[in-house]
Amino acid sequence: MTTIKGAIVGVNVLGAITAFVAAWYWFKASRTSLPEIDASSGKPKAPVSMLAMAKEMGDAARLNRRAASWSGIAAILGAVSLLLNSI
16 A cells, blocks of 8 residues: 555656646747737737747747647646546
8 A cells, every 4th residue: 555655646746747847838938039019000019020930939839849748748647646546
């Protein structure tokens, strides 16, 4: 019984770590340097380079993909923890 409790604690700690990593990647993905948009006209307030915008969006997509992967791992670890708790 002690082995199962230790495994549960280990899985929970790993789940918390992976969830934190996912949150960090999502935070990084949300920190773009895209220009502000004027609410009345819908146009950027500053000059915009299309290549720079495409790079920013590509970087955000890459970080979102990593965050989603880490979240999936955290969800799997949460399910494993639930199964171990039911033993």
